Amino acid sequence: MKAWKQTATGPIEEKLKLVDNAARPNAALKNGEILVRVISAGHNPADYKVIEMGLISRVAVKFPKVAGMDLSGAVVAVAEGLSDVKVGDNILGRIEPSKQYGSLSQYVVLPRDGYAVLPSGVDPDYAAGVPTAGLTAYQSIKPYVKSGDHVFINGGSGGTGTFGIQIAKALGCHITTSCSTAKVVLVKKLGADAGQVYDLVVDNVDNSPEEFFSKTPKFLKPEGYYIGVGGSASLTTAKNIANGLLRPTLLGGTPRKFVPYFTKNVHEDYEQLAKWLADGTMTTIIESTCEFEQAIEALKYLKKGSSAGKVIVHVSPKV
Numbered sequence: 177m178k179a180w181k182q183t184a185t186g187p188i189e190e191k192l193k194l195v196d197n198a199a200r201p202n203a204a205l206k207n208g209e210i211l212v213r214v215i216s217a218g219h220n221p222a223d224y225k226v227i228e229m230g231l232i233s234r235v236a237v238k239f240p241k242v243a244g245m246d247l248s249g250a251v252v253a254v255a256e257g258l259s260d261v262k263v264g265d266n267i268l269g270r271i272e273p274s275k276q277y278g279s280l281s282q283y284v285v286l287p288r289d290g291y292a293v294l295p296s297g298v299d300p301d302y303a304a305g306v307p308t309a310g311l312t313a314y315q316s317i318k319p320y321v322k323s324g325d326h327v328f329i330n331g332g333s334g335g336t337g338t339f340g341i342q343i344a345k346a347l348g349c350h351i352t353t354s355c356s357t358a359k360v361v362l363v364k365k366l367g368a369d370a371g372q373v374y375d376l377v378v379d380n381v382d383n384s385p386e387e388f389f390s391k392t393p394k395f396l397k398p399e400g401y402y403i404g405v406g407g408s409a410s411l412t413t414a415k416n417i418a419n420g421l422l423r424p425t426l427l428g429g430t431p432r433k434f435v436p437y438f439t440k441n442v443h444e445d446y447e448q449l450a451k452w453l454a455d456g457t458m459t460t461i462i463e464s465t466c467e468f469e470q471a472i473e474a475l476k477y478l479k480k481g482s483s484a485g486k487v488i489v490h491v492s493p494k495v
C-alpha cells in the first residue's frame with residue numbers, strides 16, 4: 177500500500193517520503209480492533225514535531241514511522257465479538273503519535289479507544305479534522321466546568337481553540353478568548369462571549385508569555401483551574417510555572433491549580449464529538465484540502481504557522 181514514511185528523525189522536507197510498497201496491516205485483529213481504509217487525514221503540528229525532535233524522537237518513536245494521527249475512514253474488517261461497529265461503517269479515529277503506523281497510509285488498524293462510528297451524513301473531511309484538536313479541547317474543558325461557568329481560552333482561533341469555543345458553548349459556559357485581530361470575526365461566529373473573572377483558563381498557545389500563569393490570580397477564581405495545553409512551552413515558561421506551583425504564596429508562589437494536559441484516546445469522548453459533529457453543535461474549520469501525493473507540501477505549509485483552519489488530505493475515495 178502507499179504511505180508517507182520517515183526512516184529516521186530529521187526535517188520532513190528531507191526525510192519524509194511517499195512509498196508504494198508499505199506493508200498493509202494484518203487483518204488478524206485483536207480484541208476491540210478494526211481495520212480501516214483511510215478516506216481523509218487531518219494534519220496537526222505534532223505530525224511533524226514528533227519525527228523532527230532528534231534524540232527525543234529516537235526514544236519516543238520507532239522508525240521507520242508513517243506520519244499522521246487523525247483520520248476518517250471506512251471499516252473493512254472488525255475483531256470478533258464487536259457488536260457496535262460493522263464493515264462499511266464510517267469512523268473518525270486517531271493514532272497515538274508514538275505508534276509506528278500513521279494516518280498518512282491507505283489502511284490502518286485502530287484499537288477500541290481510538291475511534292468512534294460516525295452517524296450517517298457526516299462528511300469524512302470534517303470528521304478527519306476532529307480527533308486530536310477536538311479531543312484535546314473536550315478533555316481540557318469538560319472535567320472542569322458546569323453550566324454557567326466562565327471560561328477563558330488563550331488561543332481561540334487555532335484548531336484546538338475553535339473546537340474549545342464550540343464545546344464550552346455546548347456545555348453551557350460563557351467564553352472569552354484571545355486571538356489575532358484578523359480572526360475576531362471567526363471566534364465570535366463560533367460563540368465567544370466576554371468576561372472578566374473565570375472558572376477555567378485553557379492555554380492552547382505554544383510559548384505563552386512566561387508570566388502568564390503567575391498573573392492568573394487577577395482573573396482566575398481561587399477554586400479555578402489553569403489547563404496547560406500548548407505543547408512547545410519554552411524552558412523559561414516551564415520554570416516560571418514550576419516556581420509558581422512550588423513556592424509559598426508569600427514568597428511569590430501562584431495560588432492556583434495548574435494541570436498539564438496530555439491527549440489520551442477515549443472511545444466515549446470520540447462518540448460525543450461524533451454526535452456533536454452530526455447534529456451541528458460543532459463543526460470543523462477547514463482551510464484547505466489536498467490529494468495524497470501533496471501531503472508533504474501541506475505539512476510544510478502547516479510548519480509555517482499561518483494556517484487559518486485544518487488542512488485535510490484526501491487519501492482514498494469517499495465512496
